[in-house]
Amino acid sequence: MIEAVRSAMDVSMERDGDVVVFGEDVGYFGGVFRATQGLQQKYGTHRCFDAPISESGIVGAAIGMAAYGLKPCIEVQFADYVYPAFDQIVSEAARIRYRSNGQFTAPIVIRMPSGGGIFGGQTHSQSPEALFTHVSGLKVVIPSNPYDAKGLLISSIEDPDPVIFFEPKRLYNGPFDGHHDRPITPWSKHELGDVPEGHFTVPLGKAVVRREGSALTVLAYGTMVYVAQAAAEDTGIDAEVIDLRSLVPLDLETITTSVKKTGRCIIVHEATLTSGFGAELAALVQEQCFYHLEAPIARVTGWDTPYPHAQEWDYFPGPARVGQAMIEALEEQP
Structure with missing residues (x-):
């Protein structure tokens, strides 16, 4: 990175x-x-x-x-x-x-x-x-x-x-290993992919589906994309993981297309719950996809506390917390 x-x-x-x-x-x-x-x-x-x-x-x-x-x-x-x-x-x-x-x-x-x-x-x-x-x-x-x-x-x-x-x-130095709630070392050994030399652009305001699925939609960005993917793999749930990439402008079309397909939505971010960007995402999904939702929209985030020091890996949303939210979303009946 x-x-x-x-x-x-x-x-x-x-x-x-x-x-x-x-x-x-x-x-x-x-x-x-x-x-x-x-x-x-x-x-x-x-x-x-x-x-x-x-x-x-x-x-x-x-x-x-x-x-x-x-x-x-x-x-x-x-x-x-x-x-x-x-x-x-x-x-x-x-x-x-x-x-x-x-x-x-x-x-x-x-x-x-x-x-x-x-x-x-x-x-x-x-x-x-x-x-x-x-x-x-x-x-x-x-x-x-x-x-x-x-x-x-x-x-x-x-x-x-x-x-x-x-x-x-x-x-920064090779991606966080999303399968663990806390690492043995701060950085994972997994590769993040090659980057072409020279000039190329990725458009602002365009999300991308990182993992296709039909059971539920997970909206994430940054490090939490890997956590969401790991949670899906650990639980075996057929989750669709969307990497927002840009928060403003926001690719609402990709989000709503996915949620209307799956009927369930989980939002994951590292910032605190209250007034985090997940609240805006939840409001938009509810407005655009209300009649397609089969369960309440869930948010998995950092805690509403001052940021901890030694306990920061308990503060992060990890695959266990995200996986539990996935399981609970599937248990909800329309």
């Missing part, structure tokens, strides 16, 4: 001299996760550079650069650090096209490692995607594999409007 993200920025910078990359430690050091390693050496300090520890300043500068005509791809070191920049994102980046009547746009990408998996506790492990899906003018993307990470990031960089790009940390 890291190599794919780096390749996306490399390809974009090579094709377009207006693309610039900056943030905390992304230049000489190559980023805390090494996602930008080598870019400064290749493109110079004027196109890949370090920024002060000021998220508001990083995002604010990027908005000004974008209005001037550049295409900043910036890194917020952890998604948990984005809150000081929230006003800049919401009040400026998301609204500049509308406020200027199209005279200015904000073609910026804000990359953020999100979710748990490194025992980082409350300040390095949050999943705040729902905060941004609420804001008109922002696009929100969460890839689950290297191919999508590269293609979606290139699409995001080429998009004329601001994109919030979350990168699940548990997938």
